[in-house]
Amino acid sequence: MKILVVEDDEQMGSLIERGLTAEGYEVRRVASGMDALIAVAHEDFNLAAIDVMLPQMSGFELCRRIRETGITMPVLLLTARDTVEDRVFGLDSGADDYLTKPFAFAELTARVRALLRRQSMGAQLTLELGNVVLDSRDLRVSVSGHTVAVSPKEFALLRLLCGRAGGVVDRTTILEEIWDGTSHIDPNIVDQYISYLRRKIDSTLAGIRIVTVRGTGYSVELTE
Structure with a gap:
């Protein structure tokens, strides 16, 4: 390496x-x-x-x-x-x-x-959920065939949530998985990045939505 x-x-x-x-x-x-x-x-x-x-x-x-x-x-x-x-x-x-x-x-x-x-x-994975495709090799997100520009952290967060679709990912897990710990960073950064993703990923086109589970964390669900 x-x-x-x-x-x-x-x-x-x-x-x-x-x-x-x-x-x-x-x-x-x-x-x-x-x-x-x-x-x-x-x-x-x-x-x-x-x-x-x-x-x-x-x-x-x-x-x-x-x-x-x-x-x-x-x-x-x-x-x-x-x-x-x-x-x-x-x-x-x-x-x-x-x-x-x-x-x-x-x-x-x-x-x-x-x-x-x-x-x-991540380099070995391509994840598809709803109309969203996450290409981990190029850190690329596409929605209904159209590329959506995201930062590496946004990609990692979306991939984590989509990889556990239907379940709840708590804040501590998000901080540990995406930011490698809870002691060195403000937990509010999770909310900020969820907000960034919601602005970029149109749930109607994507066929998925990011749901806040009050007091716990976040979940990705398929839309009808």
Whole structure:
């Protein structure tokens, strides 16, 4: 597995590189967003760990530009900025997860393993429900044959709910499955992403609807 580390702090970057290498990963480390864009244009990576506070181009912007190229590898943002707004902005930029500094290296490697595992499992699945098709290889959602633009997190959330259609998925499960835990992120982010999906997925055309189960979580049901 090959990981791209984008970190301009030499000490932090070296620490992450040595640690991931010791875990058996092949690591390519760069110090700027432009160098990262050049790297992803010429090399294949299984995952990118990107510091948000980069010179000239922020990690948010770098993530957005990587997604614009069509690259769907998991992206883990690393940052000392831990407000809900920052986390939501990072996830909306196309990141798959968000780790706040300072962090224990064991947590970083656990997040990396979880993202790689999810990517490996998702790449094998195409899920169809109602008039919705979820293509996990390209993170593509189509409704009645028309592509609907969604972020990686929106896709993962919709896939989780559709994969358990007819049952209730509680908030804790959603946070653990999609955001890899409940301790580092505001639970209200679940409501925000459900709202995003409802605005994008027309239940009449999709043949499914996302139902709120008060006090518990959410469920996807087929419409008549």
